[in-house]
Amino acid sequence: MIADQPAGEIRRRRPRGAVRDGLVAAGLELARAGGPDAVVLREATRIVGVVPNAAYRHFADRDELLAAVCAAAMGELADRMAAGVARVPGKHGDPAAARRRLGAVGTAYLEFAREEPGLFAAAFALPQQHTYGAPGDAAVPERTPLTHLRAALDELVDAGVLRQQHRDGIEYPIWSAVHGLAVLTGQGPLRDLPGAARQRLEELTLTFINEGAT
Amino acid sequence: MIADQPAGEIRRRRPRGAVRDGLVAAGLELARAGGPDAVVLREATRIVGVVPNAAYRHFADRDELLAAVCAAAMGELADRMAAGVARVPGKHGDPAAARRRLGAVGTAYLEFAREEPGLFAAAFALPQQHTYGAPGDAAVPERTPLTHLRAALDELVDAGVLRQQHRDGIEYPIWSAVHGLAVLTGQGPLRDLPGAARQRLEELTLTFINEGAT
DNA sequence: AGCGATAAGTGGACGCTGTCCACTTTAACT
């Protein structure tokens, strides 16, 4: 299984970068199952089949591994949002379609939080010290929820539904409302709500947002 | 210091319940300084001046201690909200005063999150297993943010600002928006925002809410 | 007042974690 390699291919004990990628993948699975606290360095190395210290060749410490896992989880959330928006029919600029797409952005966000609570929590568990590089750095991730929300709001402006004056900065209250609901019902005091009640709150919140975005 | 006691006072090595209360107080200080993860059982016992195992006479495990700390932190948040509302002049039912009081609820919430990030995070870090007792149980805490938010919204109805039809369930989107902003700017991806930008988002969000609550 | 039951606190241990150091092995480049 590790014997053959195409001529000219580099080969280490593991292919280059495989351990690092494996650790992130393992961490992602741990996070999926148990949230950020479950991504424990030693367990990740165990899954990859390597001794604990090997991780320190790829990450300065556990927090740096967690930061990588967190970024991956955030990317997965962003991808789900993109997919959710893409499923909505209607051409760009159509008011009704634009509204539905904004709804899809929120729905995808809440769905992800509901179906992958561990990953969702991990996505926002950026460890204290390790920020995404300096401000304006190219290391700032692209696949981000804010990107998709902004696109939906811009389309709302293009469609004439949202006045430019109201557009400015409105992504933050909207993001806050959706994110807050996800946190409160997912890990917060409202976490024990039965599914139906939770869904009602989701609809209520999306309606609230829709009224505000006008 | 431990020598004298009023006649009839009970006295153990420590006064009854003192160790338990001390552990919660110590945990609260740890949480204030470093959030829920900083609430480490052994450190709390060290502060109280007792051996680690002594904690297990009062809490089943670390999570139960954390649950107590979390409840205390939540209570402190609720008290700040109450104080913030009480500072707003104007008698009950006056539309302008009612609006200001709703704003004060949100402002106090956001202020607490800003000034006591550790406590705020701890307040919502209810450990997995230990819920506040069964649904409808008397053990459900009273000093809760939702209580104050609801009171403000009810006054808005009394003042004729908010129609009863819109009142129903609207506390959840509103709570979500405020909580989401607190989380995103406090521990989330927006945490490195300069103070002015953060304050602008807070105003933006409160305005968004005020428009929605009509 | 004295006494026994009981709760509170102690001491020592275990396994797990993150992390450090010194060492070996492997692949990449001259």
Added chain:
DNA sequence: AGTTAAAGTGGACAGCGTCCACTTATCGCT
């Protein structure tokens, strides 16, 4: 082909949560 830097290993340490067995102070009862 031989050197060098990177990747992985082995062993260790302190700190954590938690368990068990033991001592001791306090309360309730007679």
